[in-house]
Amino acid sequence: MRLLKALGEWLDFRLKLGEGIRDAATHPIPKSSASWWYVFGSAALTVFGIQVVTGILLAIVYVPTAAQAWSSLQVLNHDPTLGWFLRAMHGWASNFMVALVLIHMLQVFLFGAYKFPRELTWIIGVFLLLMTLGMAFTGQVLRFDQDAYWGIGIGASITGRVPVIGGALVHLLLGGPIIGGDTLSRFFALHVFIIPGLLIGLVSLHLLMVLKLGINEWPMPGRIVRRETYLKEYEQLTHEGVPFVPDAIWKDLVFGASIVAAIAVCAAVLGPFGPGGQPDPTIIQAAPRPDFFFLWLFSLLSLLPPQMETPVLLLMPPVAILILLLVPVLSGEGEKHWKKRPVAVLTVLVAAVALGSFTHLARSTPWSPAMSAWSGAPVPISELKGRSALERRGALVFQAKQCRNCHALGGAGGMRGPALDEVALRLTSDQLIRQVLQGGGNMPAYGKNLSPAETTALVSYLETLKPEGRPPAHDASQP
Amino acid sequence: MSGPALWSRAAAVAAALALASCDLPGRPGPEPEVLRPEQVLDFATLYSQNCAGCHGAAGKGGAAVSLADPVYLAYADDATVRRVTANGVAHTLMPAFAQSAGGMLTDKQIDVLVRGIRGWAGAAAPGGIKPPAYTAAAPGDAARGAAAYQTFCARCHGPDGKGGSGGHSIVDGSFLALISDQGLRTAVVTGVPGRDAPDWRSDAPGRPMTEQEVTDVVAWLASQRTQFPGQPYPSLNTTHGGKQ
Numbered sequence: 001m002r003l004l005k006a007l008g009e010w011l012d013f014r015l016k017l018g019e020g021i022r023d024a025a026t027h028p029i030p031k032s033s034a035s036w037w038y039v040f041g042s043a044a045l046t047v048f049g050i051q052v053v054t055g056i057l058l059a060i061v062y063v064p065t066a067a068q069a070w071s072s073l074q075v076l077n078h079d080p081t082l083g084w085f086l087r088a089m090h091g092w093a094s095n096f097m098v099a100l101v102l103i104h105m106l107q108v109f110l111f112g113a114y115k116f117p118r119e120l121t122w123i124i125g126v127f128l129l130l131m132t133l134g135m136a137f138t139g140q141v142l143r144f145d146q147d148a149y150w151g152i153g154i155g156a157s158i159t160g161r162v163p164v165i166g167g168a169l170v171h172l173l174l175g176g177p178i179i180g181g182d183t184l185s186r187f188f189a190l191h192v193f194i195i196p197g198l199l200i201g202l203v204s205l206h207l208l209m210v211l212k213l214g215i216n217e218w219p220m221p222g223r224i225v226r227r228e229t230y231l232k233e234y235e236q237l238t239h240e241g242v243p244f245v246p247d248a249i250w251k252d253l254v255f256g257a258s259i260v261a262a263i264a265v266c267a268a269v270l271g272p273f274g275p276g277g278q279p280d281p282t283i284i285q286a287a288p289r290p291d292f293f294f295l296w297l298f299s300l301l302s303l304l305p306p307q308m309e310t311p312v313l314l315l316m317p318p319v320a321i322l323i324l325l326l327v328p329v330l331s332g333e334g335e336k337h338w339k340k341r342p343v344a345v346l347t348v349l350v351a352a353v354a355l356g357s358f359t360h361l362a363r364s365t366p367w368s369p370a371m372s373a374w375s376g377a378p379v380p381i382s383e384l385k386g387r388s389a390l391e392r393r394g395a396l397v398f399q400a401k402q403c404r405n406c407h408a409l410g411g412a413g414g415m416r417g418p419a420l421d422e423v424a425l426r427l428t429s430d431q432l433i434r435q436v437l438q439g440g441g442n443m444p445a446y447g448k449n450l451s452p453a454e455t456t457a458l459v460s461y462l463e464t465l466k467p468e469g470r471p472p473a474h475d476a477s478q479p
Numbered sequence: 480m481s482g483p484a485l486w487s488r489a490a491a492v493a494a495a496l497a498l499a500s501c502d503l504p505g506r507p508g509p510e511p512e513v514l515r516p517e518q519v520l521d522f523a524t525l526y527s528q529n530c531a532g533c534h535g536a537a538g539k540g541g542a543a544v545s546l547a548d549p550v551y552l553a554y555a556d557d558a559t560v561r562r563v564t565a566n567g568v569a570h571t572l573m574p575a576f577a578q579s580a581g582g583m584l585t586d587k588q589i590d591v592l593v594r595g596i597r598g599w600a601g602a603a604a605p606g607g608i609k610p611p612a613y614t615a616a617a618p619g620d621a622a623r624g625a626a627a628y629q630t631f632c633a634r635c636h637g638p639d640g641k642g643g644s645g646g647h648s649i650v651d652g653s654f655l656a657l658i659s660d661q662g663l664r665t666a667v668v669t670g671v672p673g674r675d676a677p678d679w680r681s682d683a684p685g686r687p688m689t690e691q692e693v694t695d696v697v698a699w700l701a702s703q704r705t706q707f708p709g710q711p712y713p714s715l716n717t718t719h720g721g722k723q
Contacts, residue, residue: 269504
């Protein structure tokens with residue numbers, strides 16, 4: 001014991017770290033800040049720690065070459081003891097980290113913690129969010145399965161739309177004109193060196209600023225932040241405050257530990273992610289899906305009218321990032337409490353509902369017009385009941401021409417177009433014929449791909465799609 | 480929660496992990512997560528991805544032939560089912576599935592499908608009577624078919640086939656353009672299970688159709704085909720040059 005103490009003193013005399021650590025640990029914080037609401041940032045840091053450790057262990061086995069990446073993950077899944085568990089931890093921790101970073105940001109936003117003097121802390125936080133998403137995206141690519149192919153493919157096609165330099169950017173991203181071995185090397189470098197390096201640097205800075213500027217106090221309605229007076233008021237609060245260790249830190253520790261436990265349970269029960277199907281461009285039946293936090297992007301892509309895609313894709317991310325960066329600049333002072341900031345609360349709600357519903361849509365929409373996507377779902381028996389021989393053929397045309405990829409019947413089918421269960425209430429047979437032959441909206445024209453007999457059968461089937469006993473749509477221009 | 484409680488919880492988790500590392504639910508099975516599509520050899524998967532959309536879940540209640548119908552299975556043999564699955568039926572909505580015919584399925588997968596469909600057959604042939612042969616032995620005669628139609632079919636499909644009290648039109652040009660002669664024969668022999676369309680035994684009470692009558696009725700139906708089916712569209716005045 002005495003030996004240890006002597007060793008410690010010897011080291012500290014030379015390193016000069018002890019005092020700083022002691023100061024940091026015991027620095028006083030406002031009483032109200034020792035709260036369960038203030039644990040998300042530290043939990044995100046804890047999860048980042050897990051990612052570093054599990055990531056290094058994974059890198060020992062993972063082979064970042066196009067030929068072997070996929071099979072090295074198979075090996076990890078099956079051969080080394082608990083190799084699968086390692087993959088599962090890394091995968092689940094990634095999801096948890098994205099979620100925690102988002103929750104942390106949300107809390108900081110709603111508590112007005114980004115206001116003077118913590119503006120830069122927020123701005124760095126925005127970059128930390130981007131890097132976390134970057135890690136999630138590059139990590140998914142390293143799986144190098146069909147989903148990864150999809151991810152890079154979409155990423156590349158978005159990048160390729162940048163005017164003038166698009167082609168060169170794609171080349172830089174992929175390491176060549178196509179997705180191949182060089183692509184994987186680039187993403188490997190990004191995922192294990194470049195982004196983590198930046199992440200560690202910025203996280204340190206972020207933490208340092210939290211220490212130096214103090215943890216945000218619990219907001220009170222009516223307590224206004226002003227540049228001139230805030231520092232004094234805050235000092236007053238810390239005077240009456242409590243030391244960070246142990247009064248606040250135990251909550252961080254308990255929450256962090258529960259998160260780790262939750263990740264471990266998810267990993268143990270739900271297992272690792274993929275790897276999904278082999279990345280082979282010759283497999284055209286593939287129906288890949290990106291990880292959940294990018295799902296909303298897919299439904300946005302598939303729902304936008306084609307001529308809007310490029311502007312939206314190119315403008316939306318920079319504008320969104322810019323808005324986030326400008327938040328503390330634009331409202332660096334004023335009310336902190338959410339009750340007095342209706343616009344802020346409303347913005348959060350709208351964003352949450354939009355992202356939530358896009359994500360939900362994407363879960364029920366097929367990715368690609370693969371044959372098996374939806375045409376595999378049988379026509380509901382109730383929607384064949386009482387139909388004539390011709391109408392039954394029409395139902396077959398509907399299946400064979402894969403209308404189901406965009407249109408649902410009986411709740412099963414794509415969502416790009418409207419569900420057609422009651423279409424005969426809305427459209428007359430003229431309108432149905434026109435819609436099928438000429439398309440319109442986001443629907444392709446089928447005129448050249450349907451014989452007259454097929455069209456007749458199809459339309460006569462569509463005309464039966466209405467609840468029994470209700471009259472069909474009526475053309476107002478005809479008597 | 481206090482420190483010791485936390486530690487004991489962490490220890491419990493660690494112990495549980497160490498103990499159960501062999502059979503935790505999350506542990507991946509021995510196969511790759513996702514098979515290459517040509518490696519899928521599970522009948523239920525193959526059937527539901529490729530056939531259920533038209534032939535119905537479990538081979539029943541679809542808009543195309545009910546493959547699980549015992550009458551159908553007594554009438555068509557494995558070679559037929561394999562041939563049709565592999566090559567499709569030209570000019571109808573039945574696609575070819577064999578890779579050799581431009582489809583996506585390997586011969587092995589088609590074997591799995593054929594065996595699975597056969598597996599739906601119960602032990603015995605229906606009612607003891609052997610169904611008519613799958614293919615007609617000799618060409619049918621439309622004139623005799625018209626007479627047979629009156630005997631067996633008119634009570635439901637009406638005197639001229641354009642629809643009656645028990646069924647809709649079966650002589651619509653577009654319908655006939657989308658079904659093969661063999662498809663018509665199958666419809667006459669098996670009826671439409673799940674609907675009030677009887678099979679060859681019970682079209683007329685107490686008297687099954689003979690092989691020849693089946694062949695002749697099909698010849699009569701085929702003779703009702705029109706040259707330009709579906710044209711002009713009943714209500715839209717566009718001139719339209721589609722295929723066929």
